[in-house]
Amino acid sequence: MAPDILDTLVSAETPEGILLELRPAGLTARCYAFLLDQLIKLAVIYLFEILAIFAGGIGLGLALILLFALEWLYPVVFELSRWGATPGKRSLGLRVIMDNGLPVTPAASLTRNLLRAADWLPFLYGFAVVSMLMRRDFKRLGDIAAATLVVYQPRPATRIATTDIPPLAPAIALAPSDQAAVIALAARASRLTGERLDELAALAAPVSGDAGSSGPHVTRRVLGVAQWFLGRR
């Protein structure tokens, strides 16, 4: 099935027998998150060192401890916080979770961040990049060992606006999956440009008996059929 190949969704089954759908984040998003985190760390250590100069040996010692903490513990602390992500990841809407959909555990977070030292090789995350590009769930080596996933925070789907469009009985009988496709079009309607919506609606035109024609009026009729499928009469 084509959608299967294209989609990178990971399903985690809960004890209740439902599948949670997790959307792993790819290389680009994680690169940006990583760079943001590096900038934050750099800013923190820079500020601290300016202050540390005045404190002499103690200041420099604390600066080194801070450097250590930023290097190894910064991600662990943030991943175990309420947000489940470092500030960099959070700003991109990412989150670290266990690959069974649960919040990341302290042991797993520590593992994935210590194994960063292995991911980091050969140069600047060479193994991590190779591993992420070769896997559908974009895990780096640390993620594989810790059984964690970096996923997109789910965003609520837009509701279908209860528009003024009157419901319209479909011209042909449709299978449930086709009905779902028409409804999904209606759900996306508010996010599409008018022209694109018309184009897409033209493809679905047979359902309202307008096969072959297109334009705003056809779109209205197709959306009317969607309203019908939703249960409005």
Add this chain to the structure above:
Amino acid sequence: MTPLQFEQRYQPEWDELQTLLRKLRRPHFSWRETPDQQSSGGERIAALYRRACEQLALARARAYPAYLTERLEELTAEAHQLIYQQAELGLGRLKRMVATDFPRAVRAHAVYVWIALAVFALPTLVLGCLVYFRPELILSVVDGAQAVEYERMYSSAAESIGRTRDAQGDWYMFGFYIRNNIGIAFQCFAGGLFAGLGSLFFLAFNGAFGGAIAGYLTEKGLGPTFYSFVVTHSAFELTAIVLSGAAGLRIGHAILVPGRRTRVQSLVVAAKESTVIIYGVFAFLLIAAAVEAFWSSATWMPPAMKYGVAALCWTGVIAYLTLQGRGAR
């Protein structure tokens, strides 16, 4: 049932679950539980969660519109995270870790610990002897300037041993040791991911390096200062490096010989079990850094006292790793 009827019928339940979850999620600003939090009964959440799961399964089977299934998916995912989360943090957990889990994990990995010890100690001894009898070999480990620097650091004239420093230098060195030594130990662990080769390399490399320096300084007659300096903190530091190497070897072994699991499953299990050792390693290295910076370097103390304390530390560490937590269930 049409999607709209479905939504109208169950909407109140979803909203109730949502508000209950929100209540639980809210950070606890006050230490005492508010009546509000007490009344957000777990039973009700569990019941609503199961119903939501059922409704999600129905909604998917009937191909209901995406906004409905996604609403339910979001709701169930949130509840699932809250209901099945593992509370691993806390003082009780820490106590159990110190009292039983860590020493037990070390004993469970005894084979790896012995191998790691051999890989670490053999190069130490070999290079130590080689450099002792042929001091010019030190130049194959460090360059001339560094050798001179080491010699100066441990010369009996230095006012504090280790690296030269002023009064506030102790703090500086504390930071230095934390950053440097814990980094080395973590590398020994992470190297295990390359079929254990990385761990073997870092263990042997650090062993050989330490051995060469020790052999060189002994040959120069600086043995007394050097050994009285390293003997105390090495109880924690060398143990920690060997233990993290052992944890790395466990991971490498799990990848090479996964047994009846798949390689990935085997790796996940090995990582989970050996991470317990890393918790202890981390604590050991913090102790080692503190001892090294504030105790080992002090010159006012007679060497006899240092050796006495060191003997206590070594006995303590070995006894802790071999005996602690044997009886407990």
